[in-house]
Amino acid sequence: MTGDILIRNALVWPSADRDALEGGSVLIRDGRIVEAGRFSARAHTVIDADGCLVMPGLIQGHIHMCQTLLRGIAEDLALLPWLRGYIWPSEAAHQPESIRASALLTCAELIRGGTTAFLSIETTRHTDDTFQAVHEAGLAGAIGHCLMDETGGYPPIAVDNRDALAYCDVLLDRWGDHPRLKLAVAPRFVLSCSESNMRDACAYARSRGLLLHTHSSEQQEEITLVKERTGRCNICYLNDVGLTGADVGLAHCVHVRPEERRFLVETGTHVLHCPSANFKLASGIAPIPEYLAQDINVAIGGDGAPCNNRLDQFLEMRLAGMMQKIRLGPEALSARAIVKMATEGGAKLLGWENEMGTLDPGKRANLILVDQSGFHTLPSTDPATNVVYSCTANDVVMTMVDGKILYEDGHLTTIDEDKLKADVRRERKKLLERAGLA
Amino acid sequence: MTGDILIRNALVWPSADRDALEGGSVLIRDGRIVEAGRFSARAHTVIDADGCLVMPGLIQGHIHMCQTLLRGIAEDLALLPWLRGYIWPSEAAHQPESIRASALLTCAELIRGGTTAFLSIETTRHTDDTFQAVHEAGLAGAIGHCLMDETGGYPPIAVDNRDALAYCDVLLDRWGDHPRLKLAVAPRFVLSCSESNMRDACAYARSRGLLLHTHSSEQQEEITLVKERTGRCNICYLNDVGLTGADVGLAHCVHVRPEERRFLVETGTHVLHCPSANFKLASGIAPIPEYLAQDINVAIGGDGAPCNNRLDQFLEMRLAGMMQKIRLGPEALSARAIVKMATEGGAKLLGWENEMGTLDPGKRANLILVDQSGFHTLPSTDPATNVVYSCTANDVVMTMVDGKILYEDGHLTTIDEDKLKADVRRERKKLLERAGLA
Structure with a gap:
């Protein structure tokens, strides 16, 4: 039919749990997957994917788009x-222009590297500009407006919570019916939010069916300060104020005591695992295999x-x-379990487990082609091992969201790359000057 | 002059310790660096490196070329x-054809990713075929012929040490005068070498000025077995039999007691640090900042x-x-110190500190161009941070060894890529069949 897309001659890997099929195809119609497997079909557009794996798009469970312009400053x-x-x-x-440059740069890096959806925490202002940029770029996801009503050590970033939630109303007015984007409410973390801020955020989000997104238990110093301030362990306190549940994503959860873990299990709270950030900031190693063994859903993300x-x-x-492996031994976590977190784990977090995360018929055509012929991936082995340990973001040769190709043949289709690079350089310079960090 | 190459318009980073110069140039004549910095010159070949960093080629201190064909099997x-x-x-x-495919595949991956020199341990047979392949590919390095006279749990790989050293004579006859390659003598590790094997290897290597290369103290189980077998801690035993010194590279050194560390310091033995391999095999985290603080030279490598x-x-x-960072805190090891290990540390290990590792005049023109304009490297910051935390092997756009371009414009110049890929697939299949692992 007009508009149908057929990806053929591919190694089709429909989900982390299943086997990959050589010489397979994926048929896409009206932005959704019609079929994925071994079959013949005709289509308006045919993509020959010889030498490539086709798999579900990756979903990052915790990022900060507004921070991408800050790469390498600290x-x-x-x-x-x-x-x-x-x-x-x-x-x-941040000003609207710098927020826009930061969000588009994020989208460019995500799309180029095979990420098709995300959950984010932005900053306390200008989140409308983030929505606009991601809308143009074509990614799917939940954009978290950040709430911080206490200074957290740097006063100018704080916003009164009534104003912040009034701004969320504006965002919902403008973006509430978007087919690919939705608002999340993101009280930053205990140390920058009053108790009423967190309680009001939960009430606001739940009355509107929005996701909640916060950070928890990333570092010991943070946990000590939370204890001093609230008298409670971090996740116990979050549970008290309402910030646990199947609509809540908690980034990090590196240092979590057994009684806190129980809350995660009982409430269906999602853990957002950020391996590199936890290493880079010297936080520690989150007990992910233990979380998975307790049926806690885990998504993976790059953080900031x-x-x-x-x-x-x-x-x-x-x-x-x-x-x-260095924590528990070489069999600690299988490559398949990791890919599952990086795809289905993120879909479940977003409440879109019926919409993305696998290549099942009826789901949105959010998928990527990953070249399997680079020297660093030869000889190829099972797709999970290859994807986790050999492949790189650069092996992604095509990224599709809702049936629309966002990256192909080395180029982004929705972003003017040269303009973006110029904007990034200019806005970075101006931003650091405004921040007194130039 | 005829044959001169001028790289211009680059961000020139002559060594890890120094600052990078914008708008800089590198002039190359007869395979060596004439000048690197800000200057004007004319040359037969001019390479415009706008948007790229030019830096010393990376040097991997511990690899196994013969294992590349085994990627993903275990x-x-x-x-x-x-x-x-x-x-x-x-x-x-392994047979000569599979050794050749494995070595060429290694060279392809190394060259593509900006590695210009290496120290390896190969297997107990067919090392002549490795030399031939690396000679054709154009890399520089020391190729270690593996000695194993005890079974180490798998009898067929062992070779009597007299035969092994006789084979080294053959290798020296053929390759002893090579301008870029040299032989290293590599008794595999204590658990697969008799004491006389190790002592004879040291005597053989030292009488001929060859490097020695072995593994030590990678895992606790290994250390326990070494203790049972020799009554000594691992590096104490190696020191007893002669396997310490400024001509010795010890791969891993993850679990090293203070009295062992003293031997490393006193003898000038090099530590060969393999981060990924130490994680993947669940070995642990080597105390690299402590080694550097004691002036132990450390090189970095990908292992197998x-x-x-x-x-x-x-x-x-x-x-x-x-x-x-997760071991010692966020300031544990600077990006500059890491780049230094990955370049000068490797050069010192190879005994080629006056030949490579920096862009100083007179050194061999072993250098790489690294694109700094990818979305994942923007906005760029200081080159060390960028190279260590943002850049990828794929950002390498040109690799040069001894003034010869081995990779440029997306293609290897010394290796037939399509033939190599076909050879790799065929030889992998045949090798696993021969090994009973198909």
Whole structure:
């Protein structure tokens, strides 16, 4: 039919749990998958995928688009001095133009590297400009508007919570019916939110069916300060104020006590695992195999460019595997389990498990072609091993969201690459000047 | 002059310790660097390097070319079962054709990813075919012929030491005068070498000025077995039999006691750090900042494809930094110190510190151009941070060894890529059949 797309001659890997089929095809109609497997069909557009794996698009469960413009500004620091000295002053200095450049740069890196959907935390202002940029870029995801009503060590970034939620109303008015994007409500973390901020955020989000997104238990110093402030362990406190549940994603969860873990299990709260960020900020190794054994859903994400310094789900998958081996031994976490977190785990987090994460018929055509013929991937082996340990973001040769090709033949289709690069350089310079960090 | 090459308009980073110069040039004559910095010159060939960093070629201090054909065959295993069940049976089944395919595939991956020189351990047979392949590919390095006179749990791979050293004579006859390649003598590790094997290897190498290369203290189980067998801690025993010194590279050194570390310091023995392999085989985190603080020279390497699964010095640099942060805190190891290990550390190991590792005049023109304009490297920051945490092997756009371009414009100049890929697929299949692992 007109508009149908057929990807053929591919190694089709419909989901992390299933086997890959050589010489397979995927048929796409009206932005959705009609069939994936071994079959013949005709289509308006035929993509020959010889030498490539076709698999579900990667889904990053925790990123900060507004921070991508800050890549490399704050190296070799722990979480709190990194936040207070560099990240918050820079976020507070954002203007619509710098937010836009940062969001588009993020989209470019994500699309180029095979990420098709995400959950983010942005900053306390200008989130409308993030929506606009991601809308243009064509990615799917939930964009988290950040709530911070306490200074957290850097006053100018804070916003009164009534104003913040009024701004969320504006965002919902403008973007509430978007087919690929939705708003998430993101009280930043306990140390920058009053109790009423967190309770109001939960009430606001739940009355509107929105996701909640926050950080928890990333570093010991943070946990100590939370204890001093609330008298409670971190996730116990979050549970008290309502920030646990199947509509909540908790980034990091590196240092979590058994009683806290119970809350995660009982409420269906999602863990958002950020391997590189946890290494780069010296946080530690999250007990992911234990979470999976307790049926806690885990998604994987790159976190922020200034603590990574990439937003590359392939790197995160590789490190997610490596880091558990030195903790628990070589069999700690299978490559298939890692790919599952990086695809289906993210889909479940987003509440879109029936929409993406696998290549099942009826789901949105969010998928990627991954070249399997690079020297570093030869000889190829099973797709999970290849994807987790050999492939790189650069092996992605095509990225599709809702049936639309966002990257192909080395070029982004929705972003003017040269203009973006010029905008990034200009806006970075101006942003650091405004932040007093130039 | 005829044959001169001028790289211009580049960000010239002459060595890890120095600052990078924008708008710089490198002039190359007769395979060596004439000048690197800001100057004007004319040349027969001019390379415009706009948007690229030019830096010393990366040097991998520990690889196994003969294992690259085994990528992905033995996942999620610890060292000894991995060796005995998969690696040794496969190495023992190698024939000249499979050794050649494996070596050329290694060279392709190394060149593509900016590695210009290396130290390797091959297997107990067919090392002449490795020399031939690397000679054709154009890389520089020391190729280690592997000595194993005890079974180490898999009898067919062992070779009587007199025969092994006689084979080294043949290799020296053929390759002893090569301008870029040299032989190293590589008794594999204590558990597969008799004491006389190790002592004879040292005597043989030292009488001929050859490097010695072995593994040590990678895993606790290995150390326990060494203790049972020799009554000594690993490096104490190696020191007893002669395997310490400024001509010795010890791969791994993950678990090293203070009295062993003293031998490393006193003898000038080089530590060969393999971050990914140490994670993938669940070995642990080597105390690299402590080694550097004691002035122990450290080189970095990818080890073998089946325990990595890449041979990518960029990935190794990134993980080298990340892993120390969770061990010692965010300031544990600077990006500059990591780049220094990955370049000058390798040069010193090879005894070629006056020949490579920096862009100083008179040194061999072993250098790489690294694109700094990818979305994942924007906005760019200082070159060390960019190279260690943002760049990937794929950002390498040109690789030069001794003034000869081995990779440019997306293609290898010395290797027939299509033929290599076909050879790799065929030889892998035949090798695994011979090894009984198909």
